[in-house]
Amino acid sequence: MSELAQIQTAIEGSADSRWALATVVGVSGSTYRLPGAKQLLRADGSSVGTVSGGCLDADLVRIVGEVIERQQPQFVTYDLSADEDEVWGLGMGCNGVTEVWVEPAVTGELLIQNLATALHSDESIAAVTVLGGPSAGARLFVRANGVTAGSLGTAEADAEASSAALAAMSLGRHDQLNLTGGGLAFVEVQVPPPELLVCGAGHDAVPLVRYGSELGWRVTVVDDRSAYLTPDRFPGAAALVHGHPEDLNDLVGLHERTDAVIMTHNYLQDVEYLRALIVSPVRYIGMLGPRARTDRIVGELRSTMSLQDDALQRIYAPAGLDIGAEGPDQIAWAILAEAQAVARGRSGGPLRNRKGGIHQGLTGGTEVQ
Numbered sequence: 001m002s003e004l005a006q007i008q009t010a011i012e013g014s015a016d017s018r019w020a021l022a023t024v025v026g027v028s029g030s031t032y033r034l035p036g037a038k039q040l041l042r043a044d045g046s047s048v049g050t051v052s053g054g055c056l057d058a059d060l061v062r063i064v065g066e067v068i069e070r071q072q073p074q075f076v077t078y079d080l081s082a083d084e085d086e087v088w089g090l091g092m093g094c095n096g097v098t099e100v101w102v103e104p105a106v107t108g109e110l111l112i113q114n115l116a117t118a119l120h121s122d123e124s125i126a127a128v129t130v131l132g133g134p135s136a137g138a139r140l141f142v143r144a145n146g147v148t149a150g151s152l153g154t155a156e157a158d159a160e161a162s163s164a165a166l167a168a169m170s171l172g173r174h175d176q177l178n179l180t181g182g183g184l185a186f187v188e189v190q191v192p193p194p195e196l197l198v199c200g201a202g203h204d205a206v207p208l209v210r211y212g213s214e215l216g217w218r219v220t221v222v223d224d225r226s227a228y229l230t231p232d233r234f235p236g237a238a239a240l241v242h243g244h245p246e247d248l249n250d251l252v253g254l255h256e257r258t259d260a261v262i263m264t265h266n267y268l269q270d271v272e273y274l275r276a277l278i279v280s281p282v283r284y285i286g287m288l289g290p291r292a293r294t295d296r297i298v299g300e301l302r303s304t305m306s307l308q309d310d311a312l313q314r315i316y317a318p319a320g321l322d323i324g325a326e327g328p329d330q331i332a333w334a335i336l337a338e339a340q341a342v343a344r345g346r347s348g349g350p351l352r353n354r355k356g357g358i359h360q361g362l363t364g365g366t367e368v369q
Contacts, residue, residue, distance in 0.1 A: 001213070001214060001216065002119070002193065002216035003037070003038055003049045004038065004112065004115060004116060004119065004190070005116070005119055005216070006048050006049060007021075007038055007040045007048050007049055007112055008112050008113075008116045008119075010040055010048045011040070011109055011112060016042065016043075017105040017106070018042065018043035018044075018068055018105070019040055019041060019042040019043065019064075019068070019105050019108075020040075020041055020063075020064040020067040020068055020102050020103060020104055020105065020108065021038060021039075021040055021041075021102070021103050021104075021105070021108030021111065021112070022038065022039045022040075022041060022051050022060060022063075022064070022100050022101070022102045023036070023037070023038050023051070023100065023101045023102075023103075023186075023188070024036065024037040024038075024051050024098060024099070024100055025075075025099050025100065025101045025129075025131060025176070025186040025188075026097075026098075026099035026176055026186070027096060027097065027098050027099070028096055028097045029080075029096025029097055030096040031052075031096040031097070031098050032050075032052050032053040032055075033050065033051050033052060033098075034174075035174040035186070035188075036174050036188055036189075037049070037050070037051050038051065039051045039060070040108075041060060041061065041064040043064075043065070043068055045061065051098070051100055052078075052098065055080070056078055056098065056100070059076075059078070060100070060102070063076055063102050064102060067102050067103065067104050068104060068105075071104045071106065072104070072137075073101065073102060073103040073104065073107070073136065073137045074101075074102045075099070075100075075101055075102075075131045075132055075136065076099070076100045076101075076102060077097065077098075077099050077100075078097065078098045078099075078100065079097045080096060080097070080098070099131075101129065101131060101186065103137065107137065107139070111127055111129075111139070114127060114141050114149075115127065115188070115190040116190075118190040118191060118192050118193075119190075119192070119193055121192060122192050122253075123143060123144050123145070123192070124143075124144045124169045124172075124189060124190065124191045124192065125141060125142070125143050125144070125169075125189075125190050126141070126142045126165035126166075126168055126169050126187055126188060126189045126190070127139055127140070127141050127142075127187075127188045127190075128140045128141075128142065128152065128161040128162075128164065128165050128177065128185050128186070128187050128188075129185060129186050129188070130152055130153075130179070130183050130184075130185050131183070131184045131185060131186055132183055132184055133182055133183040135152060135153045135157075135183055136183070138150075138151065138152045138153050139152070140152050140158055140161045140162065140165070142161070142162050142165035142166065142169075144166075144169055146162070146166065148162055152179070152185070154181065156180070156181065157179055157180075157181055160177070160179060160180055161177065161179070161185060161187075164177045164185075164187050165187055165189075168187045168189050169189050169191070172189060172191055173189060174186070174187060174188050174189055175187040175189075191257075192218075192257065193216055193217060193218045193257075194216070194217050194218070194257045194258075194259060194343065195217065195218050195219075195220065195253075195255070195257055195258040195259065196208075196209075196212040196213075196217035196218070196219045196220070196258075196259050196260075196261070196339070197219075197220050197222065197252060197254070197258055197259070197260040197261070197282070198212075198219065198220070198221045198222070198260075198261050198263065199222055199223075199245065199248075199260065199261065199262045199263065199264060199269075199273045200223060200261075200262065200263040200264035200265065200266075200269075201221050201222075201223035201225060201228035201229055201233070201234070201240075202228070202263065202264070202265060203328065204263060204288075204328040204331065204332075205221060205234075205263055206233065206234065206328070207328050207329045207332040208261065208263075208328075208331075208332040208335060208336070209221060209234045209236055209237050210234075210235075210236050210332075211329075211332050211333065211336055212236070212332075212336055213236030213237065213238075214236065215336060215340075217259070217336075218238045219234075219236060219237045219238055219239075220237065220238060220239040220240075220241060220252055221234055221237050221239070221240050221241065222241040222242075222243060222245075222248065222251060222252060223241075223242065223264075224242065224243060224244050224245070224269075226242045229241070229242055239252075244272075245264075245269050245272035245273040245275075245276065246272045246275075246276070248272075248273060248276040248277070249276050249280070254276075254277070254280035254281065254282050255280075255281055255282070256281045256282070256283055257283070258280075258281075258282040258283065258284075259282070259283065259284040259286070259339040259342070259343070260273075260277050260282050260284065260285050260286070261285075261286040261287075261288070261319060261335060261339075262274060262277070262285065262286070262287045262288065263287075263288045263319075265288070265289075267293070267297070270287065270289075270297055271297050271300055271301065274287070274297055274298075274301065274315075275301055275305070278301065278307060278311050278312075278314075278315070279305075279311070282314065283314065283342060283343065284314060284316065284338075284339045284342045284343070285314050285315045285316065286316045286317070286319030286320065286335050286338065286339065287315065287316070287317040287318070287319055288317075288318065288319055288331075289317070289318065290318065291317055291318060293317075294315065294317035294318075298312065298315070316338060316342070319331075319334075319335045319338065320334030320335040320337075320338050321334045321337050321338045321341070321348045322334075323337075
């Protein structure tokens, strides 16, 4: 379950409104979380989600108490980029700057409700929030079709914010905006969750579906064996689809947010699943089994259809990162890690071998999966 979904569940499951919502709205240097990260903090000290590795929690509790008491939002900057000896001596886990927007439940709940609509639909949404000045706290919601709700105070500001929101959604990135009339605003983008399409409902699909749903994928399982497609077997699946592989395009939606895994262990069915997926816009096609088996399947498809090199680059076989995985659970971890790496444009290797920052390429307009 995604962080946003966890916070939404926590809000819906409680009548207590003595809480505040913290959102990371800007970062520089080394930070634990990126813009868009959220944490719901209650007056009793409990919380859901996180905006840091814990190094900001003590002061956040103080800020949250003030926000709850005054029912006024606060924009807080945590600058941990001072002298390194001082930073590490205080037990800080990072050495960077984190900007956090903390707001009371009355506006935080409305924000979560609006952003969560993207979790249950195929439409992106953006929230533009003014962080300072006389309009601090003003917010405009912008849907991908251009429909807006709320206001930043003036028609000019709303038009400027709407244009920035639509641009951010098209890029799938959070951003900051300096409004012409004055004031800094945070443009937060929420896209629909990534889709995990599992082709095959065998025993090794069970942990893949479970872990995928827990990590935020919207999971669909398709198989021609109806007896295998039960909620008890796949409680985390969003959809269980009964059908044959040659009908895949009619059974499910295939788009650029889809990560597909072919795991039927049936050669002829794998051929037909790959035939359907290779001409679709899915970004990742993982195939279980030896590389030679996949090469043979690709060769068979080449004899009946034209296959472009860029399409073939989306095939990952054997599926999964090379972590020495053994057994269904570990193989599921390896596959999901590889799909995540592909989605973020990363190699999937050890972080110690990475040149540059851990989040480099994701900050300064943070990508949204």
